[in-house]
Amino acid sequence: MTTDEWPQxxxxxxxxxxxxxxxxxxxxxxxxxxxxTTRVVGVDxxxxxxxxxxxxxxxxxxxxxxxxxxxxxxxxxxxxxxxPGYLSYREVPVILAALAKLAVTPDILFCDGQGIAHPRQFGxxxxxxxxxxxxxxxxxxxxLFGTAKSPAAKFGAHSVIxxxxxxxxxxxxxxxxxxxxxxxxxxxINLLDALQWTLHFCRGFKxxxxxxxxxxxxxxxxxxxxxxx
DNA sequence: GCGACAG
DNA sequence: ATCTTGTCGC
Numbered sequence: 001m002t003t004d005e006w007p008q009x010x011x012x013x014x015x016x017x018x019x020x021x022x023x024x025x026x027x028x029x030x031x032x033x034x035x036x037t038t039r040v041v042g043v044d045x046x047x048x049x050x051x052x053x054x055x056x057x058x059x060x061x062x063x064x065x066x067x068x069x070x071x072x073x074x075x076x077x078x079x080x081x082x083x084p085g086y087l088s089y090r091e092v093p094v095i096l097a098a099l100a101k102l103a104v105t106p107d108i109l110f111c112d113g114q115g116i117a118h119p120r121q122f123g124x125x126x127x128x129x130x131x132x133x134x135x136x137x138x139x140x141x142x143x144l145f146g147t148a149k150s151p152a153a154k155f156g157a158h159s160v161i162x163x164x165x166x167x168x169x170x171x172x173x174x175x176x177x178x179x180x181x182x183x184x185x186x187x188x189i190n191l192l193d194a195l196q197w198t199l200h201f202c203r204g205f206k207x208x209x210x211x212x213x214x215x216x217x218x219x220x221x222x223x224x225x226x227x228x229x
Numbered sequence: 230g231c232g233a234c235a236g
Numbered sequence: 237a238t239c240t241t242g243t244c245g246c
Contacts, residue, residue, distance in 0.1 A: 045236075047237050054237095082237080084234040091236075113235045123235070144235045177246070182235085219237090 042210025
């Protein structure tokens with residue numbers, strides 16, 4: 001797979017998605033396996049308002065208290081347009097660059113976007129999980145594919161994201177009084193375990209800490225703490 | 230054919 | 237994704 005060239009068209013990307021979706025392993029990865037040494041990483045991408053360059057942030061969070069432990073940032077010019085259903089072909093390159101700068105390899109990756117709750121069951125979380133060969137979970141703020149009832153108002157309430165009768169993800173009330181988030185497994189994890197891992201990192205905000213912190217850093221509005229350049 | 234459409 | 241401050245409420 002490392003010898004494949006990066007798709008340069010939506011048609012090529014589509015063919016790769018269909019092919020690679022077949023490589024995904026949705027297996028058990030219970031949150032009970034979490035240790036004080038488990039490397040939990042969150043990634044997200046933002047756009048530099050001035051240069052239009054993509055900026056990816058990879059953050060390492062404490063597995064127990066979910067606090068920020070380390071971070072890495074990378075920037076790059078987008079080489080693929082944003083096309084619904086093909087987001088990973090635009091964001092994955094710069095995310096991989098940020099991950100490469102991080103001192104550790106992730107044991108589990110939280111990504112901003114869909115996992116298998118995708119038209120071809122190959123959202124950005126699947127793409128990253130395969131390339132990093134590690135469990136991954138997709139955390140999206142809106143639904144791209146499938147249907148789901150609105151979950152109950154209470155924290156932790158969830159409803160299945162369904163596609164032709166199959167449960168591919170979950171709409172989760174990660175915070176009361178706020179619109180739900182849509183999570184789905186990417187690779188090497190199943191739906192129920194993905195839900196448990198996500199709940200473990202929801203600490204009072206809509207987004208679970210890994211993606212919330214990555215989002216904050218990738219979007220520069222937190223730059224007052226690193227603008228000592 | 231007409232909308233919908235992660236970030 | 238991004239344009240954007242203060243303000244109301246749990």
